[in-house]
Amino acid sequence: MNETQPGQGGRAGDGGPQLTRRGFLRKGAAAVGGAAAVAAAVSPLRDLPGDDLPTFEKFFQRHYKEMTPAEKEAVLRRVEREVKEREGVEVRVGDPPPLTGVEFVYALNISRCIGCRKCVHACVKENNLSRSPEIQYIRVLKMEKGSIDLETSDHHYDPPVVPEHDSYYMPVQCHQCKKPPCVKACPVEATWQEPDGITVIDYDWCIGCRYCEAACPYWARRFNFAAPEVPAGQLNPDMGYLSNRPRAKGVMEKCTYCLHRTRRGRMPACVEVCPTGSRKFGNVLDPDSEVSYILRQKRVFILKEEVGTVPRFFYYFDERGSRYHEPIAPVEPGTADGEAGT
Amino acid sequence: MGKSPAEPTMTFARVDQVRAVAVPLVLFVLAGLLATGPWPFVSPVAPATLVPVWATDPTPVRRPTLKPEIQLAGFTYRCSDCHRLFPSPAETTRSLTQHAHIVLKHGINTRCFNCHHLTNRDVYVDDWGREIPADQPQLVCAKCHGPVYRDWLHGSHGRSDGYWDTMRGPQARRKCIECHDPHQPPFPPMPPAPPPNTLRMGGQTRREDEHRAEDPLRIYRRMLAPDQGDDASISDDYRAMSAEVDP
Numbered sequence: 001m002n003e004t005q006p007g008q009g010g011r012a013g014d015g016g017p018q019l020t021r022r023g024f025l026r027k028g029a030a031a032v033g034g035a036a037a038v039a040a041a042v043s044p045l046r047d048l049p050g051d052d053l054p055t056f057e058k059f060f061q062r063h064y065k066e067m068t069p070a071e072k073e074a075v076l077r078r079v080e081r082e083v084k085e086r087e088g089v090e091v092r093v094g095d096p097p098p099l100t101g102v103e104f105v106y107a108l109n110i111s112r113c114i115g116c117r118k119c120v121h122a123c124v125k126e127n128n129l130s131r132s133p134e135i136q137y138i139r140v141l142k143m144e145k146g147s148i149d150l151e152t153s154d155h156h157y158d159p160p161v162v163p164e165h166d167s168y169y170m171p172v173q174c175h176q177c178k179k180p181p182c183v184k185a186c187p188v189e190a191t192w193q194e195p196d197g198i199t200v201i202d203y204d205w206c207i208g209c210r211y212c213e214a215a216c217p218y219w220a221r222r223f224n225f226a227a228p229e230v231p232a233g234q235l236n237p238d239m240g241y242l243s244n245r246p247r248a249k250g251v252m253e254k255c256t257y258c259l260h261r262t263r264r265g266r267m268p269a270c271v272e273v274c275p276t277g278s279r280k281f282g283n284v285l286d287p288d289s290e291v292s293y294i295l296r297q298k299r300v301f302i303l304k305e306e307v308g309t310v311p312r313f314f315y316y317f318d319e320r321g322s323r324y325h326e327p328i329a330p331v332e333p334g335t336a337d338g339e340a341g342t
Numbered sequence: 343m344g345k346s347p348a349e350p351t352m353t354f355a356r357v358d359q360v361r362a363v364a365v366p367l368v369l370f371v372l373a374g375l376l377a378t379g380p381w382p383f384v385s386p387v388a389p390a391t392l393v394p395v396w397a398t399d400p401t402p403v404r405r406p407t408l409k410p411e412i413q414l415a416g417f418t419y420r421c422s423d424c425h426r427l428f429p430s431p432a433e434t435t436r437s438l439t440q441h442a443h444i445v446l447k448h449g450i451n452t453r454c455f456n457c458h459h460l461t462n463r464d465v466y467v468d469d470w471g472r473e474i475p476a477d478q479p480q481l482v483c484a485k486c487h488g489p490v491y492r493d494w495l496h497g498s499h500g501r502s503d504g505y506w507d508t509m510r511g512p513q514a515r516r517k518c519i520e521c522h523d524p525h526q527p528p529f530p531p532m533p534p535a536p537p538p539n540t541l542r543m544g545g546q547t548r549r550e551d552e553h554r555a556e557d558p559l560r561i562y563r564r565m566l567a568p569d570q571g572d573d574a575s576i577s578d579d580y581r582a583m584s585a586e587v588d589p
Contacts, residue, residue, distance in 0.1 A: 026362040026366075029362075029365075029366035030362075030365045030366045030369065032366070033365070033366040033367075033368075033369025033370045033372075033373065034369050036369065036370060036373035037369045037370075037372045037373040037376065039373070039377075040372070040373040040374070040375075040376035040377035041376050043376065043377055107498075109498070109499075112499075112529075114529065114531070114532070115534060116532050116533075116534050116535060117397070117534050117535035117536070117537070118397050118398070118535055120535065120538075121393050121397040121398050121535050121536075122397075122398045122400070124393075125398045131390035131391070132387055132388065132389055132390035133387040133388075134388065134390070134391065134538060134539055136538055139538070155537070155538060156537045156538065157534070157537065158534060158536075158537045159534065160533060161531040161532060161533055161534075162531060162532065162533070162534045163531065225387075226385075226387060229390065231390075262506065264510065265505045265506065265507035265509070265510030265511050266504075266505055266506070266510075266511070267502075267503075267504070267505065267506050271502075272400045272503065273398060273399070273400045274501070275402065275403050275501075275521070275532070276501075276521065276529055277499065277500040277501035277502070277516065277521070280497065280498065280502070281506055282506045283506070283507070289497075289506075290496065290497030290498060290502065293496040293497060293498055294497075294498050297496070297498070298493075298498055316498075318489075318490075318493070318499070319489055
């Protein structure tokens with residue numbers, strides 16, 4: 001078998017590469033197969049929805065703070081148009097400016113919260129939060145009475161009725177800090193603090209790096225890992241550019257104290273729905289407001305005060321024993337408390 | 343020994359022939375697999391939770407009429423319609439013959455006429471026997487619950503519905519009996535709305551889900567009962583959880 005191998009293409013010739021028919025067919029088959037494999041590998045791009053690619057005007061849209069009023073108006077109409085095209089729902093996207101002489105503050109009475117989670121779901125409905133994957137701004141932590149250990153808290157509790165005898169509940173959401181670490185962490189200035197104290201995000205400017213999520217000590221920021229899914233019938237048509245307009249996949253979002261409501265004088269959705277009246281909201285610069293009274297007169301607790309974020313969200317207590325129906329120290333025989341007490 | 347020089351060439355040729363068929367074949371099979379997608383993408387995200395309508399309903403838990411009225415057999419009567427004709431005795435320790443559905447669990451307040459007026463049943467009574475109109479029930483409650491009434495007046499206790507900015511819209515401060523049943527005042531327990539499922543992508547146990555391996559109060563319990571070990575201070579809940587994990 002010392003003859004020349006006719007099928008070996010370039011290797012067979014003694015004077016450099018030669019192209020034989022068999023070699024051409026073999027290489028050609030490999031090349032076609034490779035091309036087909038690459039084409040098949042990128043074939044999921046066919047299913048890419050049209051709105052996943054930015055349009056020209058969206059791509060060259062300027063930062064919220066740099067937009068002229070005319071540009072801002074055009075952007076609001078564009079968002080309305082996009083929602084109409086995608087969901088088939090007429091919505092109003094507004095951009096209420098911060099009110100002068102107003103600084104929003106939230107107060108929450110831990111003595112009265114029963115942990116019913118109505119605030120969580122009212123917030124989801126009001127702010128058009130994704131139902132699947134689930135995004136919720138408020139977490140209600142259940143903790144054992146007598147301790148305030150967040151490490152042992154539980155936000156998946158699901159007893160038949162609340163409140164449970166030996167527990168208390170602490171809802172946590174964005175604290176709208178005066179020194180927000182999330183704003184410092186943002187590399188593109190897509191999030192900032194407004195004059196009325198609300199930290200907002202320009203969803204069209206956010207690059208989704210999630211640094212702010214890591215920086216927040218209250219776990220108040222949420223990331224859209226997938227395109228948010230809101231049933232079309234449940235879309236809240238009253239939208240704000242900086243608050244509850246539809247978000248895209250890959251951007252951060254957070255509680256904005258419902259600024260599309262509160263900057264028009266209304267209460268946030270979580271305050272409105274709270275059955276016990278544990279949630280209080282108002283203007284701290286007004287000395288006659290409810291929150292001013294609470295900060296002056298009640299015993300107020302700041303969550304993670306030591307991290308120096310100076311939150312605008314306060315927890316407060318009622319006097320000990322003001323819940324007349326509850327004994328101050330419930331002791332049942334047989335429990336650890338009862339044994340310890342005897 | 344006896345190894346002819348043709349043999350290596352022969353082997354190279356075989357390998358080359360096999361490769362010439364195998365490479366396009368593998369690529370075409372790969373292309374076919376990728377194009378048809380034999381392993382469909384299954385999202386690890388949990389489906390949306392069904393949220394009951396009451397969970398987002400902002401109406402107060404009670405809707406009293408704030409009027410001295412009673413509904414009987416489809417008719418509305420004022421309290422005085424009957425009580426004008428049938429005066430009740432001042433002492434009501436005996437069991438009721440009327441209004442028997444009322445269960446009075448208001449602590450040491452076990453007398454009807456601590457709150458209801460003895461002669462005019464359309465109003466309530468204050469500490470001096472004067473009348474309190476039926477639409478001002480908070481003045482009745484304030485007779486005993488002074489600190490709570492003070493906080494309610496300033497908005498720290500109770501619901502405030504409507505607008506925080508009263509220049510822009512009305513604000514309604516809910517009265518005591520719009521949340522509390524005056525005959526059984528503790529706020530009624532209710533079922534909680536659905537819990538979050540975000541991180542529950544299947545297969546997670548309670549133990550992994552919550553960092554609840556330790557009793558947060560164990561140090562204090564050990565101080566109170568030093569002869570008992572850690573085990574004694576772990577409540578039944580935790581004991582059941584550790585039994586799940588450690589067989």
